[in-house]
Amino acid sequence: MPNAPADLTVIVPAYDEAESIADTIRSLQAQTCRPKEILVVDDCSTDNTAEVARACGATVMRPPVNTGSKAGAQTFALPFVETELVMAVDADTTLVPNAIELLIAPLGDPDLAAACGSVFPRHVKTVWERGRYIEYTFAFAFFKRIQDHYGKPMISSGCFSAYRTETLRRVGGWSTRTMAEDMDLTWTFYQRGYKVKFVPEAVCHPIEPHNLDLLRKQLRRWSHGFVQNVMLHRRALLDLGYLRSMVALAFWDSAVASLAFLVLLPLLAVLVSWLFLLGYVIDAPVVLIPVLVDARRRGELGKALASFPCYFPLRIANGIMMLNALIRECILRRPLLAYEKGH
């Protein structure tokens, strides 16, 4: 028998999500710990997103004009939230049945501003989805757990996170000043002295980009968002020990690893020895071990092994987009300002 509704409102920002939003709402309604209200922000969709959401039993609100970003749509709904906790879930994301129950459990601590869960792609078919499956498994099985152990998860993922409503309002909700509102919000929480918790057992399944065009749009947003956040928070980050170290190394990797992947290794392979091509795969065991450990636990060993080769083209794409973002944001001073939807 399902428990009583939690004192929780789920905000689902949606723009042209008629195909996927019904699954999202149904997965929210099927939770062992149901939310009090599901608020769908129909951001002036051109399809019948609002009708589908309403038919599923969600409360639908529509801003007078398109807010231009996911953060804008979420912040539009924030004043209407009347519960102690609020959760943001993407309109193409489904949750495992006990995800909300697990995620909100630690939020009794008033110093905890946010809790985030694990993310695994819902469909794992194309090269890009398979690459992302490996990337997420690696990140959530190893990196994010270590970050959590040190009390500093780098990002409370925007597609599935819960917050204390009052704390979220105090920091001004989701800001539209960068392309990665989740990273911006997480780092803002840390600067104000709040904590963020990673709950690995709370799992969600978003739809990941299945083709290169959608992937390009998503990576463009993420890479520009990362650079924008580093530039925006650079002074404040200095006071946050472990986060400062993580960001310094991630920024170095985003510039140097991209250059090494795209320029240095091919040049050395041509000019010196083809053996330098091994540089593309020499770290494969580092990725493979946490992936296989976690995949075995979830009974997905075959899927992980079959998907593993796809991780390598994905990180080439990551490198290209990251280098592009660094050049545009830091050298050409042409920041990405328009939010381009791509899952």
Next chain:
Amino acid sequence: MSAGLPGVGLSGVFFIISALVMVPLEIARTVRGQSSLARWATVLRHLAMALAMIVCVELTYAGVRLAVAALHAATRHVSRFGAAGAAQASVPKPAFHMLPVAPVAVTLAVVALLLVAAKSAHLLSRWRQARALAIMRSCSATCSLPSTPMPQRASGSPAQSEAA
């Protein structure tokens, strides 16, 4: 590395080191009575993974070296005796190679350098703040202006301090 960043990179090295450092930190917590079985389970899980990663990188490198040495030997044999002789090529048994020290040392040095640079930037920023406050104080004293309260770092929990 997090999703969207290219490669494992220095972040990967940093997290492996973080996993190794968890052990002494957790011992210290245990001595202070602040640890738990759940925390130790996490620590040991990550320690095992980090050690397995290091061993696997070593083995991969050694495997690649063996394969390359065997390939070179076979190629030399083909050039001397022709394609027919390749099958009978007696490949000399190459030595087992550990990961060379120099690149590992350089990688660790770059990680350390970046961490020290970030910490130095932190100390420099604090020194500048302190100097700016001192200048403001001396200005307000010499100009006999009413002194403004100095910004204080919030103590206690953020919820308490914001409520206050």
